[in-house]
Amino acid sequence: MRTIIQNGIIVTASDTFEADLLIEGEQIAAIGRDFPLEGADVIEAEGCYVFPGGVDPHTHLDMPFGGTVTKDDFTSGTTAAAFGGTTTVVDFCLTEKGKPLKNAIKTWHEKSKGKAAIDYSFHLMIGEMTEDVLAELPSVIQEDGITSFKVFMAYKNVFQADDATLFQTLIKAKELGALVMVHAENGDVIDYLTKEALANGQTDPIYHALTRPVEAEGEATGRACQLTSLAGSQLYVVHVSCEEAVKQIESARRKGADVWGETCPQYLTLDLDDLRKPDFEGAKYVWSPPLREKKHQEVLWNALRTGALQTIGSDQCSFDFKGQKSLGIDDFTKIPNGGPMIEDRMSILYSEGVAEGRISLNQFVDITSTRAAKLFGLYPKKGTISVGADADLVIFDPFTVRTISSETHHMKVDYNAFEGKRVKGVVQTVLSKGKVIIQDDTYKGTIGDGTYIKRAKYSEQLRNSALAERV
Ligand SMILES: NC(=O)NCCC(=O)O
Numbered sequence: 001m002r003t004i005i006q007n008g009i010i011v012t013a014s015d016t017f018e019a020d021l022l023i024e025g026e027q028i029a030a031i032g033r034d035f036p037l038e039g040a041d042v043i044e045a046e047g048c049y050v051f052p053g054g055v056d057p058h059t060h061l062d063m064p065f066g067g068t069v070t071k072d073d074f075t076s077g078t079t080a081a082a083f084g085g086t087t088t089v090v091d092f093c094l095t096e097k098g099k100p101l102k103n104a105i106k107t108w109h110e111k112s113k114g115k116a117a118i119d120y121s122f123h124l125m126i127g128e129m130t131e132d133v134l135a136e137l138p139s140v141i142q143e144d145g146i147t148s149f150k151v152f153m154a155y156k157n158v159f160q161a162d163d164a165t166l167f168q169t170l171i172k173a174k175e176l177g178a179l180v181m182v183h184a185e186n187g188d189v190i191d192y193l194t195k196e197a198l199a200n201g202q203t204d205p206i207y208h209a210l211t212r213p214v215e216a217e218g219e220a221t222g223r224a225c226q227l228t229s230l231a232g233s234q235l236y237v238v239h240v241s242c243e244e245a246v247k248q249i250e251s252a253r254r255k256g257a258d259v260w261g262e263t264c265p266q267y268l269t270l271d272l273d274d275l276r277k278p279d280f281e282g283a284k285y286v287w288s289p290p291l292r293e294k295k296h297q298e299v300l301w302n303a304l305r306t307g308a309l310q311t312i313g314s315d316q317c318s319f320d321f322k323g324q325k326s327l328g329i330d331d332f333t334k335i336p337n338g339g340p341m342i343e344d345r346m347s348i349l350y351s352e353g354v355a356e357g358r359i360s361l362n363q364f365v366d367i368t369s370t371r372a373a374k375l376f377g378l379y380p381k382k383g384t385i386s387v388g389a390d391a392d393l394v395i396f397d398p399f400t401v402r403t404i405s406s407e408t409h410h411m412k413v414d415y416n417a418f419e420g421k422r423v424k425g426v427v428q429t430v431l432s433k434g435k436v437i438i439q440d441d442t443y444k445g446t447i448g449d450g451t452y453i454k455r456a457k458y459s460e461q462l463r464n465s466a467l468a469e470r471v
């Protein structure tokens with residue numbers, strides 16, 4: 001199959017230029033002008049940007065959590081992602097203590113195989129570091145192509161791991177060439193504060209935020225950075241929400257530590273007051289870390305602009321308001337944490353970031369796609385527009401304005417945290433591996449065409465991307 005995308009403005013993390021793209025099969029075959037049109041499907045992109053498909057490094061699809069299971073599975077979640085311009089997701093595979101890692105990986109393949117609209121991969125949670133886990137890790141990297149491990153420093157008695165586990169994971173990751181990811185909040189302090197709040201009859205959603213203070217995130221972020229330096233390893237801090245955490249990451253990076261940071265659309269745009277909405281509506285805005293005071297948003301935008309934070313994940317973890325979030329109507333600790341964000345991740349970053357002049361167009365591509373592809377061993381197959389790269393592409397109309405609503409979104413949940421918000425820019429066409437999967441707000445793909453990607457090691461990836469940048 002031959003496809004030509006013509007007259008668009010190509011945008012990569014480094015360049016913006018007018019050119020046509022020739023796609024042969026699944027890949028970009030040439031970038032230029034005046035390709036022979038005979039026998040090709042021609043897509044007109046005049047007046048539009050052509051971006052590399054988004055890479056969402058942080059999703060939870062079909063995941064059991066908080067006494068229920070996320071509403072969006074690999075089919076609805078990846079389809080919604082595609083509508084929003086994302087063409088690769090890396091999902092978190094949850095493990096269970098005392099059980100082989102391979103069991104968890106098998107379960108995640110069962111959840112996703114033949115069910116995805118776009119390509120996907122897995123991170124692997126490490127909850128404990130036993131002899132068995134140590135013995136399994138090399139094959140997780142070599143055979144399963146899973147080159148990032150996630151350690152939770154919060155969710156006491158559920159996912160939380162101790163510092164010894166985090167430290168050993170960092171040491172092992174350095175040896176094996178993996179990137180360690182952390183959910184950085186002090187779970188013990190939060191456990192104490194939540195018990196105290198409940199004892200005082202403080203059960204409303206706002207107490208979710210008030211019992212997870214910025215200091216708890218700042219402290220855990222700093223601790224993770226220090227342990228990373230001590231291990232001489234590499235760290236990626238997920239869903240950074242506040243200035244206290246940004247400062248720790250900035251300070252570690254200034255000292256030369258190999259530390260990276262991600263934030264999410266919700267922390268850039270929503271705030272603590274959303275949790276105070278009446279009639280339990282605040283439950284729609286329960287994330288961990290929680291939404292913060294508005295002043296933190298500017299810090300996060302500045303961090304993205306200056307490079308102190310490098311990526312944006314959706315942290316897609318969706319629960320219906322009715323029936324799922326309502327589990328916590330009398331007790332905020334029972335509200336399932338998380339929200340629907342996979343579809344609007346890029347839209348929010350474009351509209352609030354590029355259109356509002358906070359970040360450049362090239363930074364937008366880097367933050368939504370390229371940087372995550374590089375960090376997680378997907379580059380240059382994913383995350384850029386270059387000859388030989390997968391033809392995962394987004395044709396984006398920057399001028400049209402749309403209104404976000406749960407009535408028109410493609411996620412399975414009954415609300416959208418941005419209901420009624422007007423955003424600049426509309427995804428017009430999306431290609432995944434050379435095939436049009438979204439056009440005119442319609443899904444044209446085939447569920448199951450999204451396939452599992454084995455990823456390169458962290459160290460190899462950095463070497464390869466440095467080489468690719470030099471060419
Ligand atoms: N972030 C959140 O509230 N839910 C998803 C699980 C996690 O990433 O901690």
Ligand SMILES: [Zn+2]
Pocket residue numbers: 183238239288289
């Ligand atoms: Zn988390």
Ligand SMILES: [Zn+2]
Pocket residue numbers: 058059060315316317
């Ligand atoms: Zn998450």
